[in-house]
Amino acid sequence: MTQARTANPLEQSVGYALKQAHAALRGAMDAALRPLGLTVPQYACLELLGQRPGMSNAELARGAFVTRQSMNLVLRGLQDRGLLTRPAVADRGRALPSRLTPTGVKQLAAAGVAVRAVETRMLTALTPEAQARLRDDLAACAEALTD
């Protein structure tokens, strides 16, 4: 026991476990979205817009945890593919509100099914209570670091 601690302290680190779980989730989502021709950032963008239409590029970037510049490229790609629309000029301020097209809504629906299946598989070993607790603890971790 005491040897296990000194021999593998990494495995006892919450940070390492977080990194491990994130890598696994990212890989699984990537594999699930590939048949649909979507990357994870692209899906995140669709999901955010599906839940709150009219979000600006900067808002989407913050919600997807990437830079404005990266999200800008994602946005253009999705726009070129006809999954969302964006006004060429802003009528108020500089923010350009994006909205899903009907095609985008359909793509999001298909992607959502695939992603939710991944999440369900990830959480198979956890009770609903444990899942809620995990979510809240992760949120608390994020909040403690963003001050």
Next chain:
Amino acid sequence: MTQARTANPLEQSVGYALKQAHAALRGAMDAALRPLGLTVPQYACLELLGQRPGMSNAELARGAFVTRQSMNLVLRGLQDRGLLTRPAVADRGRALPSRLTPTGVKQLAAAGVAVRAVETRMLTALTPEAQARLRDDLAACAEALTD
């Protein structure tokens, strides 16, 4: 906004919380390691080698959740800076075992202090029991996805 709950199902997603916590941790580690001239992958490499000297490039890549090619670049950078050594040729197989130099050990010690401070800050809101539970749940999530 009574529809705040139904309007934000993303906040109820464990996967999203995981992504959020990971982004916050990554950013905090980045900031903590920058004064030392280290990136997160570089630190991960040092930490792995500190705990298990002689790991090969491929082993380090798996442990740090990056590709072999990425770890190869990290390894070369650290080697050029004199933080680790690697034999030019393998005496057995193709794996080249890396080992920290005394300078590397010192850098790792300093970086370890900084990183542990970040992890402590991240976990301030959680009891030791909750921390252990969080770690185990994350490990269970990762394992469920890697089958």
Next chain:
DNA sequence: TGCGTCATGTCAATATTTTGACATAGGCTA
């Protein structure tokens, strides 16, 4: 009104990572 500050969108350049590919070394099996 004028001014300072902040947020946004976007361009260009750079850095980083991944994808694809190939040669080599070792283990396994017929």
Next chain:
DNA sequence: TAGCCTATGTCAAAATATTGACATGACGCA
């Protein structure tokens, strides 16, 4: 032994993300 499979290190190219910078618009305040 020969043949096949897997793992490893590494090269080159492509994709992706970030950093730095700039112009523009909104807001607060004297």
